[in-house]
Amino acid sequence: MNTLFERCFDPGGRIADKTELLASELACSPPPYYDGLRMVLLEGVKPVTRVRTPAGVVREMLMLGSNSFLNLNFHPGVREAARRAAERFGSGAGSPPLYAGQTELHEALEEKLARFCGTESALLFPSGYSGNLGVLSGLCRPGDTIFCDASNHASLFDGARLSAASLVPYPHLNARRLSRLLESCRTEGRMIVSDGVFSMEGSLAPVAELAQLKRRFDAFLMIDDAHGFWAVGERGRGTADLCGVRDEVDLHYGTFSKALGSVGGFACGRKCVIDYLRYYARSTFFSSALPASTVAEILESIRIAEEEPSHLENLKRNRDFFQKALTERGFDTLNSRSPILPVPVGDEEKLARFQMDLFDAGIFTNIGTTPAVRAKQCRLRLNVMATHTLEQLGDAAETITRLGRKYGIVP
Secondary structure (H helix, E strand, O other): OOOHHHHOOOOOOOHHHHHHHHHHHHHHOOOOOHHHHOOEEOOOOOOEEEEEOOOOOEEEEEEOOOOOOOOOOOOHHHHHHHHHHHHHHOOOOOOOHHHHHOOHHHHHHHHHHHHHHOOOEEEEEOOHHHHHHHHHHHHOOEOEEEEEEOOOOHHHHHHHHHHOOEEEEEOOOOHHHHHHHHHHOOOOOEEEEEEOEOOOOOOEOOHHHHHHHHHHHOOEEEEEOOOOOOOOOHHHOOHHHHOOOHHHOOEEEEEOOOOOOOOOEEEEEOHHHHHHHHHHOHHHHOOOOOOHHHHHHHHHHHHHHHHOOHHHHHHHHHHHHHHHHHHHOOOOOOOOOOOEEEEEOOOHHHHHHHHHHHHHOOEEOEEEOOOOOOHHHOEEEEEOOOOOOHHHHHHHHHHHHHHHHHOOOOO
8 A cells, every 4th residue: 555645745626735645645644764854954964963853842852864964064164154155245156056156155165166167167056955956957858768766866866857858767776787778779979977975775876887888878977965065975076086987977966964964955067067067957047056154054064074084084984883783782774885874774653653652752853755766665764973972973873772662673
């Protein structure tokens, strides 16, 4: 039987019917994990964060649910950079970049990102999701073919559909199957697109194998390293760099909303590709630019990440410690190689009770289920930050283990 969110997505009937069905079901018999989706933060993300529950209870929780891996949000340099930029440029851009929205701060950030990725040029987007829509629909057309890892982020699938190109998903991480699909493809415009770090399991794409297939079949290779940049690889340069093929990727894509804890997306590549996207990526052409204060925060966050390597070192130390603590206690973390540590559960009811008990124990976690993954593959999703202490993570591992045994997730 389909889950509630699957049923309310199904086509058919009046447009309003599905909205009324969801409202009615959420009011009368919400899914067991519903309260976990309605927590309200009363302050910015810190290792221990004040949270208000749906019942109105305010409590401090160990934050294992944020993508802000380096957790630079409260770094004094970042806050000061935003303050100075706001005083100079005001609160918003008020225009797309090609009109009156591009400041010298935007220009400086694009230049820094191009150097970071080892490319000729870079382009900013107002959000990570919208950037993927803009890149794929901007570059691809009907008659082209996009080969997409089956576990890619939703924004990559949505961008591919928006382009009206043929969309061909290939089995997760299966380069051999992708090779056969490419071999049978008769279209000239071929793109391979993959996450670098997969957001629901923390695994890494086989980017070296994808680069080999790109060369063999004369395809365009795009890697979305939203969860990898500033978190994975030497100096946080991401999955392609870790695999030794950074220069063979045609388009590097990333966001500022993960490790750097800000907002926005970016694409890096050859100047001709980036200039093309300035005119054909509708999600930047028809959107106001990022506020200058946000751009200043990002510039300062990147400077800190580059000049203060202790942040990335702490993140790696914490990730390794926490993953080891969980696996030694019997949890399967799906061979994650990133700060994202999944704990498969496989039963939504059990997962919901597990998560709510963790909330009651003062641990804030996320879950992964429909539509992010199938209900039978549902999981707890634990994110480590550089600012956690080993004591906090050790205590969390003990609590997660105690509750995991309660629900039969570990022996």
